[in-house]
Every structure is written in C-alpha cells, then in structure tokens.
Amino acid sequence: MLGAIEAGGTKFVLAVSDNTLEHVEKLSIPTTTPEETFDKVFEFFDNYTLEAIGVGSFGPIDVNKNSSTYGYVTSTPKLAWQNVDFLGKLKERYAVPVAWTTDVNAAAYGELKKGAAVGKNSCLYLTVGTGIGGGAVINGEPLEGYGHPEMGHIPVRMHEEDSFKGTCPYHSNCLEGLAAGPAIEQRYNKKAQYLTDRKDVWDIEAYYLAQALMTYTLTLSPEKIILGGGVMKQSQLYPLIRKEFSKLVNGYVATPDLDEYIVSPGLDDNAGITGCLLLAQKEL
Amino acid sequence: MLGAIEAGGTKFVLAVSDNTLEHVEKLSIPTTTPEETFDKVFEFFDNYTLEAIGVGSFGPIDVNKNSSTYGYVTSTPKLAWQNVDFLGKLKERYAVPVAWTTDVNAAAYGELKKGAAVGKNSCLYLTVGTGIGGGAVINGEPLEGYGHPEMGHIPVRMHEEDSFKGTCPYHSNCLEGLAAGPAIEQRYNKKAQYLTDRKDVWDIEAYYLAQALMTYTLTLSPEKIILGGGVMKQSQLYPLIRKEFSKLVNGYVATPDLDEYIVSPGLDDNAGITGCLLLAQKEL
Ligand SMILES: Nc1ncnc2c1ncn2[C@@H]1O[C@H](COP(=O)(O)OP(=O)(O)O)[C@@H](O)[C@H]1O
Ligand SMILES: Nc1ncnc2c1ncn2[C@@H]1O[C@H](COP(=O)(O)OP(=O)(O)O)[C@@H](O)[C@H]1O
Ligand SMILES: [Zn+2]
Ligand SMILES: [Zn+2]
Numbered sequence: 151m152l153g154a155i156e157a158g159g160t161k162f163v164l165a166v167s168d169n170t171l172e173h174v175e176k177l178s179i180p181t182t183t184p185e186e187t188f189d190k191v192f193e194f195f196d197n198y199t200l201e202a203i204g205v206g207s208f209g210p211i212d213v214n215k216n217s218s219t220y221g222y223v224t225s226t227p228k229l230a231w232q233n234v235d236f237l238g239k240l241k242e243r244y245a246v247p248v249a250w251t252t253d254v255n256a257a258a259y260g261e262l263k264k265g266a267a268v269g270k271n272s273c274l275y276l277t278v279g280t281g282i283g284g285g286a287v288i289n290g291e292p293l294e295g296y297g298h299p300e301m302g303h304i305p306v307r308m309h310e311e312d313s314f315k316g317t318c319p320y321h322s323n324c325l326e327g328l329a330a331g332p333a334i335e336q337r338y339n340k341k342a343q344y345l346t347d348r349k350d351v352w353d354i355e356a357y358y359l360a361q362a363l364m365t366y367t368l369t370l371s372p373e374k375i376i377l378g379g380g381v382m383k384q385s386q387l388y389p390l391i392r393k394e395f396s397k398l399v400n401g402y403v404a405t406p407d408l409d410e411y412i413v414s415p416g417l418d419d420n421a422g423i424t425g426c427l428l429l430a431q432k433e434l
Numbered sequence: 435m436l437g438a439i440e441a442g443g444t445k446f447v448l449a450v451s452d453n454t455l456e457h458v459e460k461l462s463i464p465t466t467t468p469e470e471t472f473d474k475v476f477e478f479f480d481n482y483t484l485e486a487i488g489v490g491s492f493g494p495i496d497v498n499k500n501s502s503t504y505g506y507v508t509s510t511p512k513l514a515w516q517n518v519d520f521l522g523k524l525k526e527r528y529a530v531p532v533a534w535t536t537d538v539n540a541a542a543y544g545e546l547k548k549g550a551a552v553g554k555n556s557c558l559y560l561t562v563g564t565g566i567g568g569g570a571v572i573n574g575e576p577l578e579g580y581g582h583p584e585m586g587h588i589p590v591r592m593h594e595e596d597s598f599k600g601t602c603p604y605h606s607n608c609l610e611g612l613a614a615g616p617a618i619e620q621r622y623n624k625k626a627q628y629l630t631d632r633k634d635v636w637d638i639e640a641y642y643l644a645q646a647l648m649t650y651t652l653t654l655s656p657e658k659i660i661l662g663g664g665v666m667k668q669s670q671l672y673p674l675i676r677k678e679f680s681k682l683v684n685g686y687v688a689t690p691d692l693d694e695y696i697v698s699p700g701l702d703d704n705a706g707i708t709g710c711l712l713l714a715q716k717e718l
Contacts, residue, residue, distance in 0.1 A: 210687070224688075272579040284653070288572050288579070295556040295572070295655035296695075297688050304649045305591055305682070320686040365588045369568070369653045371579035398589070402604040403494070404508075404581045411580075 152434075153200040153244075154426035155191065156253060157207040157236070159228055159280075162187060163423045166198050169434060171427055184234045192243055203240060204249040204430030206256025206422050211236070213251060213294045221250055249429035252299075253277075253422050254285030255292035257415075260425030261376050262287045265416030270373040274366055275421065276301065278359065279379035282326040286372060292429070293370075302326035304365060309357045311350070312337075329358040331381050342381050352390055359387070360394035363412060367405060374406070378415045388412065436718075437484040437528075438710035439475065440537060441491040441520070443512055443564075446471060447707045450482050453718060455711055468518045476527055487524060488533040488714030490540025490706050493567075495520070497535060497578045505534055533713035536583075537561075537706050538569030539576035541699075544709030545660050546571045549700030554657040558650055559705065560585065562643065563663035566610040570656060576713070577654075586610035588649060593641045595634070596621075613642040615665050626665050636674055643671070644678035647696060651689060658690070662699045672696065 152171070156163040160181055167174040179190045195203075210226065212219045221237025237250050251259075258267075258275035267273035267287075274286045284301025286293040293299055303324045314337040318327030327333060334342040338351060345351045363375055377388070392408040405411050415421045436455070440447040444465055451458040463474045479487075493510065496503045505521025521534050535543075542551075542559035551557035551571075558570045568585025570577040577583055587608045598621040600607030601614070611617060618626040622635060629635045647659055661672070676692040689695050699705045 212688075214688075288577065289575055291573055293572065293654070296657045296690060297655045299655050300652045300687050303686055304652050305645055307589055307591055320684045321682075361589055365649055366653055368584045368588050369650055370577070371581045371583050373580045398605075400604045402587055403584050404496075404498075406580060 151198050151200055152427050152430040153195050153198065153203040154423055154430055155203070155205045155207075156256065156422040156426050157181070157205060158253060159208045159226075162191065164191060164194050165423050165427055166195070166200070167427050169201070169431060171424075171431065174427065176423065181228075183230050184239075188239050195244065200244055200246055202247045202249070202430040202433035203244060204256065204426035204428065204433070205236065205240070206251055206253040206426045206429070207236060209252050209298065210300070211250075211252060211298065213298045214296060247433035249426075249433050251292045251294065251429065252283070252285055254283045255287070255294070255298065256285070256425035256429060257378065257421035258285040258287045258376070258425065259292055259428055260417055260421040260423075261415060262290075263428050264424055265421055266376050266413050267374040268416070272370075272372045273374040273376060274370060274372040275376045275378065275415075276362070276366075277379035278330060278377065278381040280331055282330045282379075284366065286370060288370070301362070301366065302330070304362060306358055306361045309354045312354050325358060325362050329355055334381065342384070346384060352384060352387055355381070356387055356390035356394045360391045360398055363391065363395050364398045367399070367403060374410075375412050376415050376421075377412065378419075378421060382414065385414070388414065435482050435484050436711050436714040437479050437482065437487040438707055438714055439487070439489045439491075440540065440706040440710050441465070441489060442537065443492045443510075446475065448475060448478050449707050449711055450479070450484070451711050453485070453715060455708075455715065458711065460707065465512075467514050468523075472523050479528065484528055484530055486531045486533070486714040486717035487528060488540065488710035488712065488717070489520070489524070490535055490537040490710045490713070491520060493536055493582065494584070495534075495536060495582065497582045498580060531717035533710075533717050535576045535578065535713065536567070536569055538567045539571070539578070539582065540569070540709035540713060541662065541705035542569040542571045542660070542709065543576055543712055544701055544705040544707075545699060546574070547712050548708055549705055550660050550697050551658040552700070556654075556656045557658040557660060558654060558656040559660045559662065559699075560646070561663035562614060562661065562665040564615055566614045566663075568650065570654060572654070585646070585650065586614070588646060590642055590645045593638045596638050609642060609646050613639055618665065626668070630668060630670075636668060636671055639665070640671055640674035640678045644675045644682055647675065647679050648682045651683070651687065658694070659696050660699050660705075661696065662703075662705060666698065669698070672698065
C-alpha cells in the first residue's frame, strides 16, 4: 500500500491507497507541534502495511541529497517546525522508500499524471493563496536543483496604478508581496473573497500574475501552467491573466492556445495529495 | 565519428571528433544564405563517416517534437533563415541521429559535462552579447518544453538611475533590451568594450543581470550559473553581480557560495561546440 502526506502550514492531509490508487482513504489533521502532529500521522499510517510514502511539504525544505539536513523543514516562519527532520522521523518509523518534495511540486506532479496536464511531459503549478508558491515537473520529474523553486518571490514591475509597498519580509514588493491573498487584503482593507466586484482589484492582480507567468514561460517553457489556491477561486482572473499575458509577451514566444495553456487545476484541491500518492507509487 | 554544428547568426562552427571526443577537428564558416552555408557544412562533413550529429542553433527554433515544423529555424530576424528546415536538410544528407537544441542549451550541456559544472546535475548558461540568451540542463537533459527558454526577454525592474528606453522590438525594456551589448552601446553612445572604466555602466549592468539571476534561481534552482558572451569579458562584472544578487535575494534562498555559484565558463568560447559534440555522443 501507499502512504501520502500533504503537509501544509495549517493542516496535514494524510492518505493511504492500494498501489494502483483505486481506493484512497484520507484524513485531515491540524498542524500543531511536530510531536503531536507526527503522533497523529503514525496513528493513521500504523493501521496499514505501507510499501512507500510520498510527502509534499510546506517549506522551505531541504531537498538537496548532498546536504546534511536533507529531509528537514528549514527556515519556515512556523517556529516549532524550524529545523525539524521530517524525513528522518518517517524513515525511523517506516522502513520504506519515502519521496520528499515541496507541496507545489507534488501538486504539479499530480496534475501531470492525473489532472489538467495529462499526456504532457512538463507543467508548472502555481498556488496563489496565503503565499505564492510554484512547483514544476520537467521530463516527468519534480523540479529540484541546489534547492527547490521559490517562484513566489521573483521581482516584478509595479503596476502603474499600484503604490502598495508589499508584504514580503524579505523583498517587500516581490510577486508574493504584491499579489498573494494577504497583499490584496492589506491593500484594500478587505479580504480578497469580498472584493469580487472590484474590477481594479483583479486588473492589478492579473497584471502581476501574468508578468510572473511570462517570466516562468521564458525561463522554463512548460507545456501547461496550472493556477490554484484560494485567490484563484476568483475565476474571472483566468481570462484577465490570459489577456495580460498575451499583451506582455507580445508574440515573442510560441505557447499553446492560451485557453489551453493557463488553466485551473484538474484535480481541484486534491492535486497535492494525489501527487504525493503518485510520488509514493513511483518509489515502488 | 561525431559531427557538430554550433550555428550562430554570424558564423557556424563545425566540428568532427572520434566518439570519445579525444581528437577534435574544427572549422569556422561565415553564416550567409542557407544554401551556401549548408553546402559548406556538407563539404566538411562529407569527408567523414558520421554516426551522429549534434546541433546547437541560433533561434528561435522549433524544438517541439509534436510540431509540423520541428527542426526549423522559425521567426529569426535573419530573414533568409526564417522557416528553414535545418534538421531536415541534415537528415536528408546524413542518415544518422541528430540532436537538435538551442546554442545556449548546447553550451549549458558542454559546461555540465566538461566545463564549470562538471559533477552537477543541473546548470544554467547565460550569454550576454549581441542578445541575451539562456539555456539550462536539468537532470542531465537540455531544458525544453512546449518550446525552448528565451530567458533574455524576461521583464526586469528599471534601475533607479537608468532612463534608457530599451532596444527590444518586442518588449522595449526587457532584460535583453536593457542589458545586452547593443543596449549598452546605445545608452552611452559607445561600445561596451570601450567603457571598462565607467563604474556607473557596470553598476547598472550588474543590477539587471543580478535581478535576472535571482529570477532564474527562484524559478529553476540550478546548481550553477555560468555567464558567457562578449559583455562578460568585463570580468569586473562577476563580483558586482554576486554582490547585487546577494542584496536582492536577501537571504531568502539557499545557494552555493556565490563565488562557486555565479561563474565564468570553464570551456571559454568552446562551450557551445563541445556541447554539440557531447549531444551527438549522447545519440549513439
Ligand atoms: N473565494 C476567494 N476569493 C478570493 N480570495 C480567496 C478566496 N478564498 C480564499 N481566498 C484568499 O486566499 C488566501 C488563503 O489561501 P488558500 O489557498 O485558501 O490557503 P493556503 O494558501 O493557506 O493554503 C487568503 O488570503 C484568502 O483571503
Ligand atoms: N571586451 C568586451 N567588453 C564588453 N563588451 C564586449 C566586449 N567584447 C564584445 N562586447 C560586446 O558584446 C557584443 C557581442 O557579443 P558576442 O558574444 O561577442 O557575440 P554574439 O552575441 O553576436 O555571438 C557586442 O555588443 C560587443 O559590444
Ligand atoms: Zn519575497
Ligand atoms: Zn524582449
């Protein structure tokens, strides 16, 4: 059987399934201290005979196999989770292979194998929520190198009608600092979900996201870009982003038809946990 | 034997070698019309019994195997070369496997296997010359997806002391529009090679390049970044770029020590042609 953990900052989604992913059982638990949380993970997994586990974790995490802290959650703002040996704890309890990557790489993998990017060799998954995080699959493998992508923190040009200073403690007005949910909330003193009717809000949001997608396209050339996360529940954003993307790219690079290129997740909120199960399956 | 073509806009570098790359013979020919140029290519290669060929070409080119124009040079500003079936012409003459990618992907591959990134799984190669072009190798494979990277055209933030409008016909002030050799020349009415002593020139240049390297790092997380091309002959740029990169990233992501991370080519001007030979070898 396969085990999977989509480890988020507020909740962990746990799943087990048979090796073909036909029957999946899931459980969601709150993210509290590492001790308490892992106790609940073990309690759930101990009922099964797992052959492999897949983890997609919030981060930053160490994915560098040459590093002495490979498998750790590293400099996360969630203090109790800083420098926690996530992979080590699992390996100690279960003597099985464990796939270890970011939550967004797992989501990209899920979307490639069973979601919006089925049949492709590559895709990029961007979540626009409390933060902005991006993952990708290239030639069928989650994208990692010295570390893992942190696509939410790329510099962007300011929209000419925006003077918001940005929320990122590291870069102020990077993409995440200007376009994640909390940036929208601070800019307008209202949560994004209550701003649906404000055209100006979504024009500015689309400008930043389109700029980022242009950059990712020019850098990575994925076959599909999938946008998820709370803010993307504002589905009017998709056509606005496509329009802005087209304006910015200005015909310079070939992309698939934009309606096919910039899309919503095929697996809705299950992209991450499905990706984790599939990454576990890949370890068999 | 192996054949290789590094196809540039002004010259083609041709090479043949034994299958282990021990003995390499090279010839450089000017890029004129496709007919004339290919005649010279054939004249050179016809003397050998090639088993595979590797091509790294100027572009944009079509690298999408599902496309009907796979193997073509597409929308290049060099009019005579627009929509030329480069790969087809080679395949017609030589019934051997041909590796086909961009000049900068080939250079990245060369640097990974025999240059500054030996021992790594990934690297990024950026040339800063008449244009700015980037290539990468990820998990040992040249980076391609729907198309190939066009890293030179990413949007960047203007330096606060720069009011140059940019040279890019598509995006005006994209990275290439602000930081390639011709942008420097137009901004100061003097070729870059005659501006060595002007501190302001290189501060602005380093700011743009560092911003781009930050974006590539956050998006791709390569294990090494190699900077080549005419403009990078100004070797004072390397430390300036590293300093600016460090300031911009502001500790947010782990990178190797910057002296090891942002480096000059290990193969000097042979990165591209060596990469082409190695890509041919990979086809055996
Ligand atoms: N329907 C909605 N429309 C716009 N923004 C939303 C919506 N739902 C949630 N958000 C915003 O998304 C952010 C939460 O992101 P979400 O993806 O749900 O969780 P997280 O990123 O923490 O996993 C909040 O800033 C919230 O205001
Ligand atoms: N030593 C140098 N210092 C600064 N700039 C240079 C130097 N040599 C060439 N360049 C600039 O690099 C550009 C040419 O780039 P190069 O990489 O040599 O060729 P290409 O990009 O056409 O293959 C020109 O704009 C030129 O001004
Ligand atoms: Zn940031
Ligand atoms: Zn451009």
